[in-house]
Amino acid sequence: MSDQSKIPQATAKRLPLYYRFINNLHIQGKLRVSSKELSDAVKVDSATIRRDFSYFGALGKKGYGYNVEYLLEFFRKTLDQDESTPVALIGVGNLGTAFLNYNFMKNNNTKIEMAFDADAGKVGTEVGGVPIYHIDQLEDKLHDVGAAILTVPLSEAQTITERLIDSGVTGILNFTPARITVPEGVRVHHIDLAVELQSLIYFMKHYPLDNEDDAEEE
Numbered sequence: 705m706s707d708q709s710k711i712p713q714a715t716a717k718r719l720p721l722y723y724r725f726i727n728n729l730h731i732q733g734k735l736r737v738s739s740k741e742l743s744d745a746v747k748v749d750s751a752t753i754r755r756d757f758s759y760f761g762a763l764g765k766k767g768y769g770y771n772v773e774y775l776l777e778f779f780r781k782t783l784d785q786d787e788s789t790p791v792a793l794i795g796v797g798n799l800g801t802a803f804l805n806y807n808f809m810k811n812n813n814t815k816i817e818m819a820f821d822a823d824a825g826k827v828g829t830e831v832g833g834v835p836i837y838h839i840d841q842l843e844d845k846l847h848d849v850g851a852a853i854l855t856v857p858l859s860e861a862q863t864i865t866e867r868l869i870d871s872g873v874t875g876i877l878n879f880t881p882a883r884i885t886v887p888e889g890v891r892v893h894h895i896d897l898a899v900e901l902q903s904l905i906y907f908m909k910h911y912p913l914d915n916e917d918d919a920e921e922e
């Protein structure tokens with residue numbers, strides 16, 4: 705979307721969260737939502753929500769709230785919900801299998817189209833309706849795939865990353881503990897559950913949420 709560059713990154717990160725909730729409201733036939741309702745549901749303080757929504761051109765009215773349909777339309781366009789984004793997953797082990805079985809389509813048009821593994825026993829099978837190819841076929845199969853989910857062992861992460869980038873992948877969701885090195889222009893989002901859990905416990909201890917006004921914007 706042309707206006708997307710105006711949205712601050714912290715706001716953009718919350719978009720999928722808002723989208724999911726607003727979409728549910730829409731399915732339930734709700735026409736309006738207040739920032740308080742949203743705040744309770746998505747656990748973002750209402751002042752932040754009001755500021756975020758002002759970037760979307762959605763100006764809530766006192767006692768009226770926000771128009772659900774308008775927001776939904778905006779989020780759909782901004783998140784490219786109308787356009788399917790093909791994704792590949794590398795490493796169909798414990799974590800990879802769980803992701804393939806999880807149907808991302810429920811919430812948006814992000815779809816894992818194909819998966820790769822080095823284990824010959826898995827190649828040629830399907831998990832969650834997604835075909836599994838041998839990792840040797842990566843370069844042959846990865847057409848038009850822009851993003852990849854990395855769930856291989858730590859030791860394989862960098863080599864696989866380089867092959868993905870050579871095949872045109874420009875976004876990697878990295879679940880391995882490896883700090884992978886990528887050239888400029890390739891975006892890596894690193895998700896480490898151990899770090900997330902540690903951080904949650906730290907925040908629970910040091911920033912107890914007994915008053916919603918204390919909640920700060922990240």
Ligand SMILES: NC(=O)c1ccc[n+]([C@@H]2O[C@H](COP(=O)([O-])OP(=O)(O)OC[C@H]3O[C@@H](n4cnc5c(N)ncnc54)[C@H](O)[C@@H]3O)[C@@H](O)[C@H]2O)c1
Binds near residue numbers: 796854860864881895
């Ligand atoms: N982010 C997290 O919170 C979190 C949690 C658990 C595991 N992990 C990490 O995610 C990764 C996967 O974990 P897991 O428990 O699913 O491991 P796993 O051993 O169950 O799965 C790894 C899969 O990768 C495949 N593989 C190995 N080498 C490959 C290669 N060169 N190309 C393609 N596939 C290859 C294996 O055959 C296997 O199916 C690990 O790096 C692990 O540390 C992250």
